Amino acid sequence: MKITELSGVKEIARRADVSIATVDRVLHNRLGVAQKTKEKILNIIKEMDYKPNILAKRLASKRVYKFGILIPNDHNKAGYWKAPITGIESAYSEFGEFGVELSYYLFDKENRKNFVEMYDVIFEQPVDGIILAPIFLKESMDFAIKCLENRVQYVFIETNIPAARALSYIGADLYQSGRVVGNICQYLLEEKDNVLVLNIAKNVDSAEHLEKRYEGFKDFMLETFKKINITNISLESDNAEILNYELDKLLKKRDVRLIFVTNGRVHLVAEYIRKHKLKNVKLVGYNYTIQNIEYLKSGHIDFLICQKPIEQGYRAFVALYEHFIAKRKVNNVQYMPIDILTKENYMYYEY
Structure with a gap:
């Protein structure tokens, strides 16, 4: 009835x-x-x-909640951040009628100053909730403090800052993600093999959270092998010439069996492997992007780790909807699945 x-x-x-x-x-x-x-x-x-009947109540109240989206601007280039935008817009199409207004504040992910400029723009007008990718840790903490002072709720995606007390974090457990990579790679390695871990990040803040993936990977490797040689290198540039120069030096010194890239720039290393025809080097990295998938298909990337970025965006919007409109408690941490893609299964992946 x-x-x-x-x-x-x-x-x-x-x-x-x-x-x-x-x-x-x-x-x-x-x-x-x-x-x-x-x-x-x-x-x-x-x-x-x-x-x-939430909709009836929302129509009666005529209250419109204003949500801001503060994420990198590479979505127009079919980059990684296009996926969370897709998820946010999907949720908005479902729940927008409940009285929500969306505004986008897109920043250059290589430019701290631009990030600060964009979050200053947000507070020039009334805002209730914000979905944020906290790429720059210090500046994101400052932003969180400003949100708290203005009673603005915020949700983190992709990267968490526990001390910032966000309404919710939606993304992977970075340490466990590294352990998953270790679990995969144990079947590609033997005792005393050489492993190279690359953190390719233009800003130090990104390198810090990528270290959590490395720690998980390293711990699993050391628990599994009696003797394994792991070299961990951070490169603060994604310039192909600089990367090629560094790889030339590293690979001349040792016979590397496996390279683990801790972020989505794995396609840069895949291109090096393709160009130099390195048949015996296995490569693992992160993120479902057009460039990475092409190298996965060609066999130059062996495994990609993915964390459902579309669903991250969707859940982030829903978290704000639950808090402001449905008036329901939101889980402080919402961990995403840690998925493993190969050239045999990538086409079935709903990210």
Whole structure:
């Protein structure tokens, strides 16, 4: 039987032998209801499979919530950040009618100053919630403090800063992600093999969070092999000539069996492997991007680790919707699956 909004609340109140106002307090998680009474009402709600008519309430209130999106601007180049944007827009198409207005503030991911400029622009107008990729850690902490001062809620995607007290973090467990890579790679290696780990990041902040992936990888390797030689190198440039020069030096010194790139710039190393026809070097990296998939298909990348970036964007929007509109508690951490792609299965991946 379909239960209308008013009759539903009245029926709950009748069955619980309480007033409609008491039911309303429980539905909106307000104080002033004895625990025993609250539990009784919640059980009745569950039995009736009652769901409040949120849309009707939103239309009645005419309140419009303003959400800002602060992420890198490479989405126009079919880069990685196109995927979270797709997820956000998908959620907006489902929940936008509940009274939400979206604004985009896109920054250059290589430029700290531009990031600060964009977050200053956000606060020039009223804003309720923000979805943020905290690429620059110090500046993102400053931004979080400003949000708290202005009572603005914010959700992190891709990278977490636990001390920043975001409404929710949506992304992978970076340490466990590194351990997953280690688990895969154990089958590609033997005792005493040489492994090269590359952190290719233009800013130090990115290198810091990539270190968590390295730590997970290293710990798994050391637990698995009695003797394994791991070299960890950070390169603060994605310039192909500089990368080629560094790889030339590193690979001349040692016979490297496997290269693990801790981020989405793995395609740069794949191009080096293709160009130099390195048949015995295995390559593992991150992210479902057009460039990476092409090298995965050609066999120059052996495995890609992916963390459903579209779903990250979708969940981030839903987290703000749940908090502001549905008035429901949001999980502080929402870890994404750690998926493994090969040239045999990438075409079936829904990211």
